[in-house]
Amino acid sequence: MSKTVLITGGAGFIGSHFTEYLLRHYPDYRVRVLDALTYAGRRENLAAVEGDPRFEFIHGDVRDKTTVRTALEGVQYVVHFAAETHVDRSILDPDAFITTDVYGTFVMLETARAIGVERFVHVSTDEVYGSAEQGAFDEGAPLRPSSPYAASKAGADLLAQAYYRTYGLPVLIVRPSNTFGPRQYPEKLIPFFTVRALHDQPLPLYGDGQQRRDWLYVDDHVRAIDVVLHQGQVGEAYNIAGGNERVNLEVARLIVQTLGKPESLIQFVHDRPGHDRRYALDDRKLRALGWQPQAHFETALRDTVLWYAQHPEWWQPILQQQADYRQFVERWYAERSLPKTPKSAE
Ligand code: DAU
Numbered sequence: 001m002s003k004t005v006l007i008t009g010g011a012g013f014i015g016s017h018f019t020e021y022l023l024r025h026y027p028d029y030r031v032r033v034l035d036a037l038t039y040a041g042r043r044e045n046l047a048a049v050e051g052d053p054r055f056e057f058i059h060g061d062v063r064d065k066t067t068v069r070t071a072l073e074g075v076q077y078v079v080h081f082a083a084e085t086h087v088d089r090s091i092l093d094p095d096a097f098i099t100t101d102v103y104g105t106f107v108m109l110e111t112a113r114a115i116g117v118e119r120f121v122h123v124s125t126d127e128v129y130g131s132a133e134q135g136a137f138d139e140g141a142p143l144r145p146s147s148p149y150a151a152s153k154a155g156a157d158l159l160a161q162a163y164y165r166t167y168g169l170p171v172l173i174v175r176p177s178n179t180f181g182p183r184q185y186p187e188k189l190i191p192f193f194t195v196r197a198l199h200d201q202p203l204p205l206y207g208d209g210q211q212r213r214d215w216l217y218v219d220d221h222v223r224a225i226d227v228v229l230h231q232g233q234v235g236e237a238y239n240i241a242g243g244n245e246r247v248n249l250e251v252a253r254l255i256v257q258t259l260g261k262p263e264s265l266i267q268f269v270h271d272r273p274g275h276d277r278r279y280a281l282d283d284r285k286l287r288a289l290g291w292q293p294q295a296h297f298e299t300a301l302r303d304t305v306l307w308y309a310q311h312p313e314w315w316q317p318i319l320q321q322q323a324d325y326r327q328f329v330e331r332w333y334a335e336r337s338l339p340k341t342p343k344s345a346e
Contacts, residue, residue, distance in 0.1 A: 003077050009083060011043055126176065127150035
């Protein structure tokens with residue numbers, strides 16, 4: 001049946017993949033993207049769908065009630081990705097995380113309530129649970145966020161739950177693990193290390209490099225959101241796990257090996273403050289809906305690294321033109337007393 005879907009943050013990494021996916025798999029759907037195009041949101045990410053008559057783009061901010069009301073007109077389904085997402089940035093400058101992730105989600109929920117939608121998928125994160133020293137968190141685990149970013153997402157997650165319980169807004173929550181793939185902004189571990197390795201620059205690995213993340217390929221991520229959007233039970237949260245738990249040092253090694261670069265590029269630096277040691281999710285609830293990850297981690301990682309190597313036209317403008325990107329990288333090193341060319345950890 002025909003639906004109009006509003007995707008907030010649809011010009012970002014996962015949002016743009018989900019936009020492409022929906023238009024490809026649901027010929028009757030219309031897709032409207034609302035994106036502020038701050039820094040990680042880029043219109044280029046939507047190049048594949050720009051000519052599609054079922055696609056519409058609205059440049060605007062989820063914190064702006066008037067814009068959000070316009071964007072929600074005639075919409076049945078909402079998938080709310082829009083957020084500030086980078087942990088290191090949240091440590092340097094938390095403000096935008098609170099206003100966009102918490103207040104922006106409030107504006108989305110409140111306007112959706114006023115207008116009335118059929119389903120509202122809120123994209124949360126596994127970081128809301130905090131570090132999993134052992135075992136794996138299921139959806140009933142308490143939220144114990146560590147960073148300002150994770151706390152802002154936990155606030156948004158709790159607001160989404162409250163809008164279901166208090167107002168009956170048909171909210172569904174997804175909590176995905178670390179996602180990777182083409183078009184991820186080169187501040188996150190995999191694209192950051194890849195682009196630096198391509199320039200023979202040192203790869204600053206935090207602490208002892210033994211932190212563990214569960215890597216989820218972006219195609220598996222967007223399929224999971226499709227399943228939750230269409231088959232999930234309203235009012236429920238669903239973990240999305242990648243099933244690929246790896247220590248950061250191993251991921252860094254795979255990146256340099258793929259590019260034929262020396263392992264000496266990997267350099268241990270001061271740890272990220274409040275750094276979560278491990279993320280691990282129990283995803284049985286989502287698997288019960290028929291989803292399971294399909295990507296083979298080493299293959300998907302190699303393909304992703306090679307995508308960056310083959311598409312400098314995608315990331316070069318970020319490095320060359322975005323003063324914001326350079327300032328972030330330099331401030332991050334300076335404020336944590338790291339040399340710009342980090343040396344080995346003491
Ligand atoms: O788990 C889902 C979350 O994954 C998302 O909600 C966040 O938006 C996303 O940023 C990501 O958070 P992480 O902090 O885990 O991702 P990041 O790519 O920043 O770092 C992954 C791991 O690599 C983490 O243990 C920190 C480490 N790291 C990262 C960078 C950028 C380094 O050792 N050196 C680095 O330069």
